[in-house]
Amino acid sequence: MSSGTIIQAPASLRIADIVCGYGKRRILDKLTLPELQPGRVLSLVGPNGAGKSTLLRAIAGLNKATGSVHYGAVDLLKLSMKGKARYLSFMPQMVPQDVSLPVIDAVISALKASPFDPLDQANASVYTLSLNMLKRVGIEELALQNLDQLSGGQRQLASLARSVVREPSILLLDEPTSALDLRHQVAVMKLIRSFAGDGRIVMVVLHDLNMAMRWSDEVIVLKEGKLVAAGIPEQALTPESVWEVYGIRVRVEACSKGIPQVLVDA
Amino acid sequence: MKLNLKAVCLAVVLGAAAVASMGQNITVTDIVGRKVTLKSPAKKVILGEGRAIITLSLLHPDPVSLVAGWTGDFKKSGGLLFDEYQKRFPAMAKIPVIGASGKETVSTERIISLQPELAIFGAGSHGPDARSADVIRQLEAAGIPIIFVDFRLHPFKNTIPSMELLGKVLGREKQANDYIAFYKSHYDKIEQRLKGKNLPRPKVYMEMIRGENLVGSPGKGNLGEFIDFVGAHNIGADILPGEVGTLNMEYVIRQQPDIYIATGIATPGTPGFEIGYGITEAQAQQSLKKQVSRPVALPLKAVQQKKVYGFWHLFYDSPLNIAAVDALARWAHPELFKDIDPDETLKIINEKFLAVPFKGTYFMELK
Amino acid sequence: METDLINLQYKRRFRRRLLLLLLLGVSVVVVFCVDIAVGPSLMELGEVFKTIFAPAAADLATRVIIWEVRLPYSVMALLVGAALSLAGLEMQTTLNNPMASPFTLGVSAAAALGAALAIVLSASIPGLDPKWAVAVNAFIFAFGSVMLLQFLSRLGGSGVEALVLLGIAMDFTFKALVGILQYVASAEALQQFVFWSLGSLTRSNWESITVLGSIIAVVMPFSIAASWQMTALRLGEDSARSYGINVRRLRFFSLVRVSLLTATAVAFVGTIGFVGLVGPHIAKLLIGEDHRFSLPAAVLSGALVMSLASIASKAISPGAILPVGVITSLIGVPIFVWLIYSRKKK
Numbered sequence A: 001m002s003s004g005t006i007i008q009a010p011a012s013l014r015i016a017d018i019v020c021g022y023g024k025r026r027i028l029d030k031l032t033l034p035e036l037q038p039g040r041v042l043s044l045v046g047p048n049g050a051g052k053s054t055l056l057r058a059i060a061g062l063n064k065a066t067g068s069v070h071y072g073a074v075d076l077l078k079l080s081m082k083g084k085a086r087y088l089s090f091m092p093q094m095v096p097q098d099v100s101l102p103v104i105d106a107v108i109s110a111l112k113a114s115p116f117d118p119l120d121q122a123n124a125s126v127y128t129l130s131l132n133m134l135k136r137v138g139i140e141e142l143a144l145q146n147l148d149q150l151s152g153g154q155r156q157l158a159s160l161a162r163s164v165v166r167e168p169s170i171l172l173l174d175e176p177t178s179a180l181d182l183r184h185q186v187a188v189m190k191l192i193r194s195f196a197g198d199g200r201i202v203m204v205v206l207h208d209l210n211m212a213m214r215w216s217d218e219v220i221v222l223k224e225g226k227l228v229a230a231g232i233p234e235q236a237l238t239p240e241s242v243w244e245v246y247g248i249r250v251r252v253e254a255c256s257k258g259i260p261q262v263l264v265d266a
Numbered sequence B: 001m002k003l004n005l006k007a008v009c010l011a012v013v014l015g016a017a018a019v020a021s022m023g024q025n026i027t028v029t030d031i032v033g034r035k036v037t038l039k040s041p042a043k044k045v046i047l048g049e050g051r052a053i054i055t056l057s058l059l060h061p062d063p064v065s066l067v068a069g070w071t072g073d074f075k076k077s078g079g080l081l082f083d084e085y086q087k088r089f090p091a092m093a094k095i096p097v098i099g100a101s102g103k104e105t106v107s108t109e110r111i112i113s114l115q116p117e118l119a120i121f122g123a124g125s126h127g128p129d130a131r132s133a134d135v136i137r138q139l140e141a142a143g144i145p146i147i148f149v150d151f152r153l154h155p156f157k158n159t160i161p162s163m164e165l166l167g168k169v170l171g172r173e174k175q176a177n178d179y180i181a182f183y184k185s186h187y188d189k190i191e192q193r194l195k196g197k198n199l200p201r202p203k204v205y206m207e208m209i210r211g212e213n214l215v216g217s218p219g220k221g222n223l224g225e226f227i228d229f230v231g232a233h234n235i236g237a238d239i240l241p242g243e244v245g246t247l248n249m250e251y252v253i254r255q256q257p258d259i260y261i262a263t264g265i266a267t268p269g270t271p272g273f274e275i276g277y278g279i280t281e282a283q284a285q286q287s288l289k290k291q292v293s294r295p296v297a298l299p300l301k302a303v304q305q306k307k308v309y310g311f312w313h314l315f316y317d318s319p320l321n322i323a324a325v326d327a328l329a330r331w332a333h334p335e336l337f338k339d340i341d342p343d344e345t346l347k348i349i350n351e352k353f354l355a356v357p358f359k360g361t362y363f364m365e366l367k
Numbered sequence C: 001m002e003t004d005l006i007n008l009q010y011k012r013r014f015r016r017r018l019l020l021l022l023l024l025g026v027s028v029v030v031v032f033c034v035d036i037a038v039g040p041s042l043m044e045l046g047e048v049f050k051t052i053f054a055p056a057a058a059d060l061a062t063r064v065i066i067w068e069v070r071l072p073y074s075v076m077a078l079l080v081g082a083a084l085s086l087a088g089l090e091m092q093t094t095l096n097n098p099m100a101s102p103f104t105l106g107v108s109a110a111a112a113l114g115a116a117l118a119i120v121l122s123a124s125i126p127g128l129d130p131k132w133a134v135a136v137n138a139f140i141f142a143f144g145s146v147m148l149l150q151f152l153s154r155l156g157g158s159g160v161e162a163l164v165l166l167g168i169a170m171d172f173t174f175k176a177l178v179g180i181l182q183y184v185a186s187a188e189a190l191q192q193f194v195f196w197s198l199g200s201l202t203r204s205n206w207e208s209i210t211v212l213g214s215i216i217a218v219v220m221p222f223s224i225a226a227s228w229q230m231t232a233l234r235l236g237e238d239s240a241r242s243y244g245i246n247v248r249r250l251r252f253f254s255l256v257r258v259s260l261l262t263a264t265a266v267a268f269v270g271t272i273g274f275v276g277l278v279g280p281h282i283a284k285l286l287i288g289e290d291h292r293f294s295l296p297a298a299v300l301s302g303a304l305v306m307s308l309a310s311i312a313s314k315a316i317s318p319g320a321i322l323p324v325g326v327i328t329s330l331i332g333v334p335i336f337v338w339l340i341y342s343r344k345k346k
Helices: A052-059 A103-112 A126-137 A152-164 A182-197 A211-214 A237-246 B004-023 B050-056 B071-077 B080-088 B090-094 B108-113 B133-141 B154-172 B173-194 B225-229 B248-254 B281-292 B311-316 B320-334 B342-353 C002-038 C046-054 C060-094 C109-121 C130-156 C162-184 C187-196 C208-226 C227-234 C237-243 C248-270 C275-287 C290-316 C324-345
Strands: A013-022 A025-031 A041-045 A065-071 A088-090 A172-174 A199-205 A216-223 A226-231 A250-254 A259-263 B024-028 B035-038 B044-049 B065-071 B097-099 B116-121 B148-150 B202-211 B213-218 B261-265 B309-314 B364-365
Touching: A013 A052, A025 A052, A025 A065, A025 A226, A041 A052, A041 A182, A041 C002, A052 A065, A052 A088, A052 A172, A052 C237, A065 B080, A065 B309, A065 B364, A088 B133, A088 B148, A088 C237, A103 A126, A103 C227, A126 A152, A126 C002, A152 A172, A152 A182, A152 B311, A152 C237, A152 C275, A172 A182, A172 B024, A172 B108, A172 B133, A182 A199, A211 A259, A211 C275, A226 A237, A250 B154, A250 B173, B004 B080, B024 B050, B024 B154, B035 C208, B044 B050, B044 B225, B050 B065, B050 B071, B050 B154, B065 B071, B065 B116, B071 B213, B071 C187, B080 B090, B097 B108, B108 B133, B133 B148, B148 B202, B154 B173, B154 B320, B173 B309, B173 B320, B173 B342, B173 C208, B202 B248, B202 C187, B213 B225, B225 B320, B225 C275, B248 C060, B261 B311, B261 B320, B281 B309, B311 B320, B320 B342, B342 B364, B364 C275, C002 C046, C002 C060, C002 C275, C002 C290, C046 C060, C060 C208, C060 C227, C060 C248, C109 C130, C109 C162, C109 C187, C130 C162, C208 C227, C208 C248, C208 C290, C227 C237, C227 C248, C227 C290, C237 C248, C275 C324, C290 C324
Parallel strands: A041 A199, A041 A216, A088 A172, A172 A199, B044 B065, B044 B116, B065 B097, B116 B148, B202 B261, B261 B309
Antiparallel strands: A013 A025, A013 A065, A216 A226, A250 A259, B024 B035, B202 B213, B309 B364
16 A cells, blocks of 8 residues: 555535534534535635634544534544544644654554554555655655654654544644745645645645635635635635635735735735 | 649748748759749749650649640650540640640740740750740740750750759759659669679660651660660661661671660550550560561571560650669669669659559560 | 665664663663662672572571562662652653653652551551551552542543643642641651651562562553553644544543552652652653653663662661662752753763
8 A cells, every 4th residue: 555545435525513612602603614525625714713723623523512524424523533533634733842752653653553553454564654654745864853853844744744644534734834934834735735636635724815825725714613705715715705804905816827816905 | 632732732832932032033054054043933834745744743743733835745645644644633634735746836825825934845855945946035035934954865964954953943852852862873873883894785776666667776865875874785876877767677687686675655456566554564575576576587686585675665755764774774784783673663653753653564575 | 865774774773772671671680689789788799699599598697688678678679660650651641741740749649648647647447457557548548649630630621731730739738638647646656657758668578569569560561552652642632632542541541550550659668759750751861752662661760760779778878778768869860960961962
C-alpha cells in the first residue's frame, strides 16, 4: 500500500442541525451545511468566536454535540471515538513544543496508539508507512530530529503527517497555517490540496481570506454560530458577506493573473 | 478534706504574707543563669510541660492545687498514670490548658490572662524552653516571673539545683531538701563505689521504642549521660552527635554490646514496648521479648546471654531519674551494685515523697 | 536524504536507546552491589557475596547483617526508587505537567495523614493488627486520594489543568490536617510521626519487599503496554482522542497504577520525596519521551538515585543511619542539575 489511499470508499459529507456549546452557552445552534463531496477542500472563515473550531471539534467528537454528520450512510455522531477514528482525523491548532521525541516516532505513535490500526489492511510496516508520509509532506530529512528541535513550520508539517498517516477520509484542520511563515503556509496549503486529491474531504479553519479564496473548493462564512454564506470561494467571499461578519469594507478584484483577491479598504 | 485543704491554703497564704511583709523577697538564680525575684512563694504556677506535675508531687501532697495552667502533654503521654492522678485530684480536669504538647502551640496571652505568680519551664523541653525568646519577653513584660529548671539536657548536673530552686520558689524547701538528701545518698553511693576502681565499662546498646519502630538511640547527652555515669559505655555516643539518632544495626551487631536496654511507654493494646503505670510484669516481659525476637537482635551477645533490660521512658526527664540510674548501675555492674534495687528505690520514693505513688512495672530484666 | 540512510540511522538510534537502557541497568546493578558492600563493619566483598549465595555457611552475625540488615535496606531502596519514579513519569504524562509527582499532588501528603491518624489517634481499620496500622492507613489514604482526585475532576467535567490544581489543593488540605493532628499529638507520638515522615529504609523487611516487588511486577506490564498511547497523549490530548484513544480510560488506569505504586512504597518507608520528580526527568533527559524507553528508563533511574541515596545514608556517618528521604534530595539535585546543563551544551 502506498500512502495516499483512503480506507473507506469515498462518500459525501452531510452536516445537519448541529447544536453544540459549553455549559449553557450555545455556540452552534442547529447549524446545517451544504453537502460536501469527496475530494473537496472546505474552508471555514469568520470572526473569532464564530464557532469554526467548535464545529470541527463537534464533528471530531471532541465536544459533545447533537445533530447528524453523515458520511455516506454512516452517522459519525452516533459512533464512539474509536469508531470515528476509522473515518476522520483532527489536527489541533497547538502542538506541544517541548517533546523530545524523533519525528518518525511521533508519526508511528499515531498509528500504534490507535486502537484502529490501518496496518490491518496493509503489508507495509508502521515504520515504512510513517517514513513515506514524512516524504509526502517533504520532511523525511527531519525524521530522526526531535520535535523540540524543529521550527514551528516544521513541527506543523510533522503534525500534519501524524494526522494523515492513518489515512482518514475526513481531515479536520484547525488553523493549520496561522503561526507559519509564508513558505510553510504555502507548503501546508499545497499538501491540503494534495490530500483532498486522494478523495478525502478536508475541512480547514482559515483566517486569511485570500488563502481561502486561492486554495479552497468551497468556503463557508460563519458568524455567531450561523451560516452567513456558502459556496465556491467567489460566491461566499463577497464584500457583503465580509461586511456582515467582520464589519470591514473590502473589494474583491481579479489580479493580473485573473485570480480573485480580497482587498481591504478600511 | 476540702475544709482541711482550705485551712492549709489559708495558713500558707498567711505565712507567705508574713514573709512578704518582712520585705524578704525570694531571689534565686535559675538553671540558665537568670536572676529571678519573687515577693513570696508562688501558689499559682504555670507548667510549661504538664508532666512536671510529677515533679511537684514530690514536694507537695496536693500538687494540683499549685497549678494555675499547664500544657496538655501529661494527658497525652501520662497514660494510666494520668488517669490515677485524675482520680485522686478531680480538680485536675479544671486546670486551664495553655497549649497542646509542642512549644508552638502555647498561647502567651492565655498564660497572662491566668495571672500566675510564676511560670516553670524546662531549659530544654517540648513546651516553651530557654530558646523560646518571644514567650520569655512577653511574660516578663507582663511581670510574670519565669524560672527554668532542667532534668533533661544535663540531668546529673541540674537535677539537684533544680529541686533546690523549686523548693525555694514554691516555699517547700524542707520537702525539696529531704528529696535532695535522698537523691544524693543514692547518687553518691554509685559515684563513690565506681571511683578509682577503673572497672571495664560494659558496652550498652539502648533503643527507644515507640509504636512498631524504634525511633532512635541516645547519643551524647540525656540518657547517654545516665549510661556514662554508671560506669558503662554507650555505643551510640561514639557515633551520634546529638541527643538521639538512628544507629545502623550492622554497627550494633559488630560492636557486640554486653547489655541491651529498651525504653518504652506503650500502654496495653498499643504497639511497642509496654511498661509503666498499670502494666504487669508479665505484660512487660512479653512485650520486651517481642522486641528482642526481631531477626536483627538475634546475633547480639547481650540477647543470647539474656542481658536484656527495659525501663519506663519518662524517667529521662524527671527528678525520679535516680531510680533509673540505680537500675542502670545494677545492670551494668551487678556484682558491685548487688545491694542496689531500683524497685526498692522507687518504693521509697513512693512512700516518702510522691503524692501519687507509681504502681506498675518500671524496671525489668528479661527472664 | 536517502531512505536507506534514514533506515540505517533509525536502526542505529533504536539500538542506541536500547544500549542506554542496558547501561542504566548495569549502573543500577553496580551501584546496588556497592550499596550491599557498604556497611560500618567493613566486610570483605568476597565474604559479602559468599554469605548471599551460601548463607548457611556464614556465622550468625554475618548472616543477619547481610540478610536482615543490608539486603532488605538495599533491595527496598531499589524498589522504592523504581516505584516512585515510574509513578512520577506516568503522572507527568497523563496530567501533562512536568511538575507532577506523587509528592506535588497530595498522594504522599494523604499517606502521611493516614499514618498520622494511626500514630496519633490509634485510628485504623477495626480488627487490624495494630502493627500494620500505620502502613495500612498510609496505603488507604494514598490510594483514596487519587480516587478522590479522579472523582472530583469528573464532577467538574474539566480538563487536566483542573486535575493538577485539585491535586495541589488536596496536598495543602492534607498537610493542614496533618498539622492539626500534630497539634493534638503527644510529644512521644509526634516524635514517632516525625521519624516516620522523614522516610527510612530501616523499616524494610522481606515481607514488605515481597509486597512492593509484587506490586511493581504486576503494574509494570500494564505501563509498558500503554506506552504508545502514553506517547500519543504526550503529543496532545485532542489529537490522541481523535486517533480513537480513550484518554479518560487511559488516564484513569494510569492513575490507578500511580496510586498503587506510591501508596505501597510510602506505606512501608514513609515519605521519600523528590525521586518521583527527578527520576522521570533523568529518564527523559537521557532517553527522550518515547515511552517504550522512558518508562523502563524511569524505573532504572529511580532505582539508581535511591540506591545512591541508600549508600550515602549509611556512609556519611558510618554506624549511624541518616534519614534517606532527606538524602534523596541531596543526591538527586546534583544529578538533575548536571543533566540539564550537559544537555543544554549539546
